[in-house]
Amino acid sequence: MVLVLDFGSQYTRLIARRLRELRVFSLILPGRASLEEILKHKPQALILSGGPNSVFDPDSPRPDPRVLTLGLPTLGICYGMQLLAQELGGRVERIGRAEYGKALLTRYQGPLFKGLEGEVQVWMSHQDAVTELPPGWRVVAETEENPVAAMEAPDGKTFAVQFHPEVAHTPKGMQILENFLEIAGVKRDWTPEHVLESLVKEVRERVGEDRVLLAVSGGVDSSTLALLLAKARVNHLAVFVDHGLLRLGEREEVEGALRALGVNLRVVDARERFLTALKGVEDPEEKRRIIGREFVEVFSQVAREAGPFRFLAQGTLYPDVIESAGEPGAAKIKSHHNVGGLPEDLKFELLEPFRLLFKDEVRELALLLGLPDPIRLRHPFPGPGLAVRILGEVTEEKLDILRRADDIFISLLREWGLYSQVAQALAVLTPVRSVGVAGDERKYGYVLALRAVTTEDFMTADWARLPLDFLDEAARRITRRVPEIGRVVYDLTSKPPATIEWE
Ligand code: XMP
Known part of the structure; x- marks a missing residue:
């Protein structure tokens, strides 16, 4: 396994992900992690991330000095390179102006660059630079601006690069990371098969003969x-709460797929209960609160009736673990605590x-595991479902209109092979009714907004440039098949300033 020591770079997570893509297990620890903490993980190599600090700042984060004398193959990236230079007896200086953006390696050599030829574009983002190498090190890459774009230690196993091999703007970066892993002799056994096998074993051992409860939403996790x-x-026992705010055919699809694959599933039909609770409510945050509250009540009831359960399984992912800890890697995963607003009397161990x-x-x-593609590759869908895609009060009639329109839009995206090219696509039923003509008569119909976005992380997003012919066909089909809709518009706003959802 490889440990990524985080010195605060926005790309740290990406480094860990890239290593996983290369089938290497990697974890992120804070840059200041102690030697003992590091050794506990038995790493075969270390990567020192970039970071926003300058090594000149006495408070800037530094690794435990003993870490650099372990003899472990190490790759320093950006700030990580400067740390290595400074700690091992080289010199770092503030350069006149920051080097930021794309650069070309004018010269490169040695095992770190094995297999590369021709122009090698790299991504730079720094204002300090290594001006003197630690004793015995050699320069292995240069750019026009930077005579030390990469350097290699005398042991031939430790390297440092001023650029970011992990980002897409360094197109051959994966090859560079792969070369480092090969030189370091790191085992590349983090395959999906291996992960599945070890998770099955872990779950079996932890759960034993006890019972596990979980909520399924139809999402991939x-x-x-x-x-x-x-x-x-x-x-x-997997509990699927149908709150009546799902898309057309969603419940049946999830139910069919999970049961066919051996999941013990209970579907709770709570449609009426949610709709009643939402009656007359227009404020989006109020809708979310009510839906959250009702969900907890329905779920708790099942937990009591069908219980007791020792474990509650949740699909928490690594980015949540890193994030929730404030400081990356410092996460202590609690195994005994009350979960997400569940009542006091329901206590579970988290799985x-x-x-x-x-x-x-x-x-x-x-x-x-055989999850059908339509579910596996599905766009994210908010927990409160269509309730936040009907602006204003949610009614059965509006849900029915939106469901049909949304289904046409999404099916058409699939037909045109566009579904997987956007990160999320949705239809929003607005309360606006506009005039139209039907035969000789004036007719008022709802305005439906279509939205599709591209994004990496859903924190920022751009509106998707869907082909005009596609949008034309979507608008025609929707107005033809859903007569309650009189007008279709496409949302051209990015996030920020808008959000992805309309509520
Ligand atoms: P926004 O609209 O904030 O959405 O740009 C970002 C992502 O979060 C989803 N989203 C939600 N998911 N409960 C959820 O589970 C919510 O209340 C909620 N609101 C927004 C949204 O679909 C998008 O993927």
Whole structure:
């Protein structure tokens, strides 16, 4: 395994993900992690991340000095390179102006660059630079601006690069990382098959003969989790609450797929209960609160009736674990605590088999476990469902209109092969009614907004440039088949300033 020591770079997570893509197990620890903490993980190599600090700042984060004398193959990236230079007897200086953006390696050599030829574009983002190498090191890459773009230690196993091999703007970066792993002799056994096997074993050992409860939403994480429990043959109950705010055919699809794959599933039909609770409510945050509250009540009731359960399984992912700890890697995963607003009398031990996995890895597991593609590759869908896509009060009639329109839009995206090219697509039923003509008569119909976005992380997003012919066909089909809709518009706003959802 490889440890990534985090010095605060926005790309740290990406480094860990890239290593996983290269089938190497990697974890992120804070840059200041102690030697003992580091050794506990038995790493075969270390990567020192970049970071926003300058090594000149006495408070800037530094690794435990003993870490650099371990003799472990190490790769320093950006700030990580400067740390290595400074700690090992070289010199770092502030350069006149920051080097930021794309650069070309004018010269490169040695095992770190094995297999590369021709122009090598790299991504730079720094204002300090190594001006003197530690004793015995040699320069192995240069750019026009930077005579030390990469350097190699005399042991031939430790390297440092000023650029970021982990980002897409360094197109051959994966090859560079792969070369480092090969030189370091790191085992590349983090395959989906291996991950699945060890998770099945882990779940079986932890759960034993006890019972596990979980909630499934139809999303990929909870569905895959249910499949994992089924595969591990532990005594489980998966609860799917139909709150009546789902898309057309969604409940049947999830139900069919999970049952066919051996999940012990209970579907609770709570449609009326949710709709009643939402009656007259227009404020989006109020809707969310009510839906959250009702969900907890319905779920708790099942937990009591069908219980007792020792474990509650949740599809928590590695990014949540890193994030929730404030400081990366410092996460202490609690195994005994009350979960997400559940009442006091319901206490579970948490079972979070995916807590070290990235989303892509869960999707790979899902594939192995046989989750059908439409569920496995599905766009994210908010917990409060269509309630936040009907602006204003939610009624049965509006849900029915939106469901039909949304289904046409999404099916058409699939037909045109566009579904997987956007990160999320949705239809929003606005309360606006506009005038139109039907035969000789004036007719008022709802305005429906279509939205599709591209994004990596859903924190920022751009509106998707869907082909005009596609949008034309979507608008025609929707107005033809859903007569309650009189007008279709497409949302051209990015996030920020808008959000992805309309409420
Ligand atoms: P926004 O609209 O904030 O959405 O740009 C970002 C992502 O979060 C989803 N979203 C939600 N998911 N409960 C959820 O589970 C919610 O209340 C909620 N609101 C937004 C949204 O679909 C998008 O993927």
